[in-house]
Amino acid sequence: MSGAAWLVPVLPAASALVIMALGRKMPGGGAEIGILSLVVSFLLAVGVAIEVFGANVGATTAGEGTAFVHTAAFQLAPIGEGAAIDAGIRVDGLTAMMFLLVTFVSLMVHIYSLGYMHGEERFTWYYAVLSLFTAAMLLLSIADNLMLLLIGWELVGVCSFLLIGFWWESKHNSDAAIKAFLTTKSGDVGLMVGVVALFGQFRTFNIADIFAMVDEGVQAGGAPLSEGLLSFALIALILGVVGKSAQFPLHTWLPDAMAGPTPVSALIHAATMVTAGVFLVARLYPLYSATPAAQATLAVIGAITLLAAGLLALVQEDIKKVLAYSTVSQLGYMVAALGFSYTAGIFHLFTHGFFKALLFLGAGSIIHAAHSNNMRDMGGLAKVMPRTFGTFLVGTLALMAVPPLAGFWSKDEILVEAAAAGGYTGSLVLVLGAIGGLITVFYMTRLLYLVFAGEFRGHGHPHESPPSMTVPLLALAVPSALIGLANLPVAAFQPYAFSAWTMHSLEYWQTHPIEFNLPVAAVAVALAAAGFVAGRALYRSQPLDADDPMRKLGPATRVLEERYFLDHLWTDLITRYIVRDTAGPVAVAVNDRFIDRIVYWVGAGTGRFGQRLYDIFDQKGIDGALHAVATGTWWTTARVRLAQSGNVQLYAGAMLAGVVVLAVVFAAG
Amino acid sequence: MEAVYPLTFAALLFSIGAYGLLSRRNAVLVLMSLELMLAAVTINLVTFGAIAGDGLLTGQVFALFVMAIGAAEIGVGIAIILLIYRNRASVNIDDADLMRY
Numbered sequence: 001m002s003g004a005a006w007l008v009p010v011l012p013a014a015s016a017l018v019i020m021a022l023g024r025k026m027p028g029g030g031a032e033i034g035i036l037s038l039v040v041s042f043l044l045a046v047g048v049a050i051e052v053f054g055a056n057v058g059a060t061t062a063g064e065g066t067a068f069v070h071t072a073a074f075q076l077a078p079i080g081e082g083a084a085i086d087a088g089i090r091v092d093g094l095t096a097m098m099f100l101l102v103t104f105v106s107l108m109v110h111i112y113s114l115g116y117m118h119g120e121e122r123f124t125w126y127y128a129v130l131s132l133f134t135a136a137m138l139l140l141s142i143a144d145n146l147m148l149l150l151i152g153w154e155l156v157g158v159c160s161f162l163l164i165g166f167w168w169e170s171k172h173n174s175d176a177a178i179k180a181f182l183t184t185k186s187g188d189v190g191l192m193v194g195v196v197a198l199f200g201q202f203r204t205f206n207i208a209d210i211f212a213m214v215d216e217g218v219q220a221g222g223a224p225l226s227e228g229l230l231s232f233a234l235i236a237l238i239l240g241v242v243g244k245s246a247q248f249p250l251h252t253w254l255p256d257a258m259a260g261p262t263p264v265s266a267l268i269h270a271a272t273m274v275t276a277g278v279f280l281v282a283r284l285y286p287l288y289s290a291t292p293a294a295q296a297t298l299a300v301i302g303a304i305t306l307l308a309a310g311l312l313a314l315v316q317e318d319i320k321k322v323l324a325y326s327t328v329s330q331l332g333y334m335v336a337a338l339g340f341s342y343t344a345g346i347f348h349l350f351t352h353g354f355f356k357a358l359l360f361l362g363a364g365s366i367i368h369a370a371h372s373n374n375m376r377d378m379g380g381l382a383k384v385m386p387r388t389f390g391t392f393l394v395g396t397l398a399l400m401a402v403p404p405l406a407g408f409w410s411k412d413e414i415l416v417e418a419a420a421a422g423g424y425t426g427s428l429v430l431v432l433g434a435i436g437g438l439i440t441v442f443y444m445t446r447l448l449y450l451v452f453a454g455e456f457r458g459h460g461h462p463h464e465s466p467p468s469m470t471v472p473l474l475a476l477a478v479p480s481a482l483i484g485l486a487n488l489p490v491a492a493f494q495p496y497a498f499s500a501w502t503m504h505s506l507e508y509w510q511t512h513p514i515e516f517n518l519p520v521a522a523v524a525v526a527l528a529a530a531g532f533v534a535g536r537a538l539y540r541s542q543p544l545d546a547d548d549p550m551r552k553l554g555p556a557t558r559v560l561e562e563r564y565f566l567d568h569l570w571t572d573l574i575t576r577y578i579v580r581d582t583a584g585p586v587a588v589a590v591n592d593r594f595i596d597r598i599v600y601w602v603g604a605g606t607g608r609f610g611q612r613l614y615d616i617f618d619q620k621g622i623d624g625a626l627h628a629v630a631t632g633t634w635w636t637t638a639r640v641r642l643a644q645s646g647n648v649q650l651y652a653g654a655m656l657a658g659v660v661v662l663a664v665v666f667a668a669g
Numbered sequence: 670m671e672a673v674y675p676l677t678f679a680a681l682l683f684s685i686g687a688y689g690l691l692s693r694r695n696a697v698l699v700l701m702s703l704e705l706m707l708a709a710v711t712i713n714l715v716t717f718g719a720i721a722g723d724g725l726l727t728g729q730v731f732a733l734f735v736m737a738i739g740a741a742e743i744g745v746g747i748a749i750i751l752l753i754y755r756n757r758a759s760v761n762i763d764d765a766d767l768m769r770y
Contacts, residue, residue, distance in 0.1 A: 646769030648762060649699070653691050 005070070005091045008044050008099055009138035011037040012106075016132035023124035030124040031114055034131045038107040041138070045099035052096040053501045060495035060509060067503045068092055071144050071208060090144035090207060093502035094282055097346065098141035098275075101353045104479075105271035106134040108472035112361050113263045115468035116368060126166060130267070133159035137272035141279065145205035146195045149283070153191070153244070153276055157184050160273050164260040176259035183253035187243015191280075194237035201229050211286050227291065234287055234294035237280065238301065245277025247335055248305040251328045255312075258320040258373075262364030265320060269327040270357035278334045278349050285342045285504060295339045299418075299425035302336025303432040305329070310439035314446070318373045319363050322447050326399065327356055329436060333414055336429045341417040341512060343499040347487050348414060350498070351406035355398035355480035358473060362392035365469050366451060369462035375450040377458035385464045389452055391473040396448060398480045400441045400528055403521075409484030411437065415524060416489075416517040430520075437524055438531040445535025453540070489516035675716040683709035696750045696760040700743065707739045 015037035023030025052068045059065035073088025110130060117126055136159055140152030158181075165177025195205075202210045203220035217225045241247065246254040254274065258265055268274060281288060281298065288294050309328035316322045330352050338345035365388040370378050382389040398405040401412070411433075418429035456462060464470065487498035494500065494514055503509040682705055689702025711732045718728015753765050 644769065646766035648765070649691050656687055656691070 003070070003072075004044055005048050005095070005099075005142060006072070006089050008041045008048070008103065009135050009142055011041045011044075011135075012131045012138065013135035016128045016135060019124060019128040019131060023128060030127045031110070034127045035107070035110045035114075037131065038103060038110055038134065041099075041134075042103040042107050045096070045103045048091060049096040049100050049501070052091070052093050056093055056500050056503060057496055059506050060500040060503075063510075065506060067505050067509075069208070073144055073206075085147050086145050086206065087148060088144035088206070089142045091142065092504065094279070094346065094504065095141050097350055097498075097502050098279060099138065101275075101350055102134060102137050102141065102271045105353055105357045105476075106130075106267060108357060108361065108476055109263045109267045112266075112364070112469050112472040113261070115466045116263050116364055117261060122166070126163075126261070129159055129162045129166075130264070133163060133267065133272055137276065140276055144207055146198060146207065147205045149207075149280070150191070150195055153240075153280075154188070156273055156276055157181060157188070157244075160184075160257070160268055163264040163268075164257045166260055166264065170259075173259040176253075176256040180253040180257045183250055184243040187240050187250055190236045190239020190243070192240075194233045194235075194240065197229065197233035197236060201226065201233065207283065214287055214290055230287065231291050231293045234284070234291050235297055237284070238294065238297055241277035241281055241335065242301060243277075244280075245274050245331050245335060246305075246328050247277070247301050247332065248308050248328075251305065251309060254328055255316075255321050255324040258318065258324050262320065262360060262367060265324070266357045266360030266364070269324070269360055270353045274327065274331055275349055275353065278331065278338065278345060281335070281338045282342060282346045282349075285338070286508075288338065289342070289508070296425050297339075299336050299339025299429050302332045302334070302339060303425075303429045304332070306332030306336060306436040307432045307439070308332075310436045310443070313443040314439065316443075317375055319366065319375050319378070319447065319451060320360070320373055322375075322443060323356070323359055323363055326359075326440060326443070327352075329440065330356070330399075333411060333433060333436070336433065337414040337417060339425060339429065340421040341413070342504065342508065343487070343502065343512065343514060344410070344413040344417045346502055347498055348410035351398070351410040351480075351483050354476055354483055355395045355406055358391060358395035358476035358480045359399065361469070361473055361476065362388055362395060365465040365473065366392075368465050368469070370456075370458045371460060372458055375447065378451045378456070379454045379458075380452070380456040381462060382452035384456075384462050387464060387470045388473065391470075391477040392452075393448070394477045395480050396444050398484075400444055400532070401437055401524065402528065403525065404484065405481050406479070406484035409487060409489070412516075412521050412524060413487070413489070413514060415520050416515055419517060419520055420515070434524060434527055438527040441528045441531030442535045445532050446539045449536070449539040487514060489514045672716055672720055675712055679709040679712040679716070681709075682706075682712065694761050694763060696753070696762045696765070699762055700746045700750065703746075704739060704743065707735060707742075711735045 012034070015033045019030035019033050023033065026032065055068035059067065068091075070091040071088060073086045076085045076087050078084045110127070113126070113130070117123055120126060133156065136152050136155035138152075140149055140156060143149040143152055161177050161181040164180050165174045168174040168177070198210065199205055201219045202213055204210060213219060214225060214230070219225050219229075243250045254269075257268060260268070288298070306329045309325045309332060313322050313325035313329065316325060330348070334345050334348050334352070337348055365385065366378065366381060367373055369381065369385060369388075372378070394405070398407040401407040403409075415430055415433050418426045418433060420426070421429075486501075491513070497514065499514050500509060686702045686705030686707075686709060689705065690699055693699050693702060714728045714732045714735065716728070718726060718732070721728065750760055754760050757764055
């Protein structure tokens with residue numbers, strides 16, 4: 001199946017083009033093409049996953065061999081000195097995992113959007129971009145070189161821009177789209193620097209070649225590997241990850257990205273876009289695991305993010321924003337986990353993908369019913385929306401890391417790995433991660449009580465959503481509940497587990513076993529229970545607005561409501577004060593007085609020089625020559641034509657004279 | 670046979686024709702002078718044909734061709750002169766300068 005793996009990203013890309021071209025004429029507005037292509041992609045992804053699983057299990061059970069990798073490439077353009085830009089695929093466990101997650105979640109989102117986006121004016125366009133978005137993420141996952149990965153990465157950014165600003169008629173939404181685009185772009189500067197630095201060091205974009213060289217401890221030209229340069233490149237790449245995966249302090253775009261349609265939020269938060277950054281680190285993990293500085297950076301950024309974002313979720317009133325900050329927090333867990341363990345990081349990515357997609361689609365269903373994003377206008381929805389409530393509860397419990405649901409196993413793995421790693425970073429991640437778990441449970445309890453308990457506070461009569469929306473919820477609830485068992489930390493099961501399926505090398509799998517640490521798990525569960533008890537005690541009576549305990553914390557509330565003043569830092573201090581008020585006028589003055597002046601002089605001088613050139617060269621030279629030729633011709637012909645007298649006898653005489661001359665010549669000759 | 674007589678005669682005839690062609694102003698006389706030159710050429714052809722003495726009598730046969738062509742030429746020439754006369758009431762060749770630059 002891996003031979004056909006290239007079809008997985010190509011099919012949604014082709015469907016995006018077909019939808020754009022023909023979608024408006026189709027009975028389903030193009031949605032059926034998108035869904036069909038994703039069904040095929042999903043089946044192919046399952047095939048690839050099974051093949052990779054079979055091969056890797058063969059290696060782990062035998063204890064020898066290598067992790068499954070299938071590569072194929074062709075050259076797009078040579079760039080000198082043996083280097084080239086290739087278009088190639090690299091199918092391994094990580095790719096198979098991303099394929100499965102992205103195609104499944106995207107398929108669910110496609111189906112769900114049938115109901116959610118029904119009657120939307122730009123329905124066809126929505127499906128086209130949705131397909132392209134999925135294709136871009138799949139391209140990113142399958143790329144075998146950094147250049148192709150970068151292309152997928154930027155395509156993901158463009159598509160997210162289009163989808164976040166889908167309802168661009170409202171300024172608020174288009175602002176959010178621009179913010180998301182620019183914020184991730186500013187992180188991408190680091191990514192660019194990192195990719196170019198890696199190319200400079202290894203003279204290749206190919207990931208497998210870079211791995212091989214790092215393995216041998218050499219860089220381009222056979223020189224010994226410079227660890228400092230490698231660390232620099234990898235930390236620069238982390239800047240891209242911080243932007244794309246919404247890590248502190250560039251996470252501010254993600255909550256604003258809620259301006260897009262809710263299914264898009266589900267896709268962005270679960271499968272595409274934000275996971276791209278985590279995926280990038282996982283893809284280059286053999287490099288990161290060789291670079292302690294980069295790993296420590298990951299752990300610290302992740303730890304800060306998971307706590308900072310978790311706290312922000314406490315004061316949100318918009319249900320989607322609570323979930324958005326919880327995504328940022330969970331992404332923090334993933335990035336922190338990658339500081340210690342490959343498997344723990346991507347396992348959390350995998351499980352989180354399912355239950356966060358479920359939560360967002362559930363939130364979409366709730367918003368659809370309550371006609372508001374604000375939890376103030378909800379309440380009592382458990383009774384009228386039983387299916388949404390049931391599935392949402394499964395997703396919430398998974399997010400809360402309640403055993404034995406998905407989130408428990410993956411989050412526990414992160415804490416265990418952090419505890420095992422020890423040191424400053426390990427302790428930091430362990431402590432903040434445990435506290436973050438408590439906060440997660442607390443804000444999700446708050447959300448559950450405010451949305452589902454008590455009486456409905458909004459307008460109208462909420463009702464259960466149509467089957468096109470509830471069926472994807474049910475389909476996502478199953479993996480949300482059970483997928484955690486895929487990596488059960490039992491030694492006998494491990495050769496058949498998630499860790500074996502996604503391993504990037506057998507050696508890594510053997511040296512980094514997945515373990516279960518009872519004290520850590522017990523403390524985590526106890527903290528979760530404490531969070532639930534506290535949440536229940538405070539929010540059982542559904543306090544709102546001024547009564548909300550989270551609003552009575554004085555300055556802390558203000559700090560959280562202002563989102564640590566980060567938006568003020570970015571927009572007010574940096575863009576407004578520094579750029580507009582200080583740097584702007586200086587730039588304008590410099591521009592006016594120096595650059596413009598020079599440009600003006602050059603322009604005026606050029607004009608004058610051109611005028612001279614015109615007068616001398618063009619008018620006198622070229623035109624003069626033409627006039628001379630014309631006058632000369634006139635003068636000559638005025639004389640030559642006199643021969644044409646019209647006198648026949650003159651002609652005859654000339655002819656006879658000619659004959660005589662010829663006769664004399666021939667006679668003499 | 671003495672070829673010098675007819676050849677001398679032809680040369681004289683040709684010279685008289687050439688003189689007349691160049692000096693006369695009357696178009697009819699010019700045309701007649703032209704005929705004299707043609708006659709001189711015809712005599713030359715017959716003479717050289719007789720000297721060569723080939724069985725096919727090429728010279729004599731060509732003399733007949735020249736006469737036929739000459740007759741046709743006179744027809745065309747007279748027609749042109751008549752038309753010029755009708756238009757201008759003159760056969761003076763100096764007046765006929767339509768082809769002047």
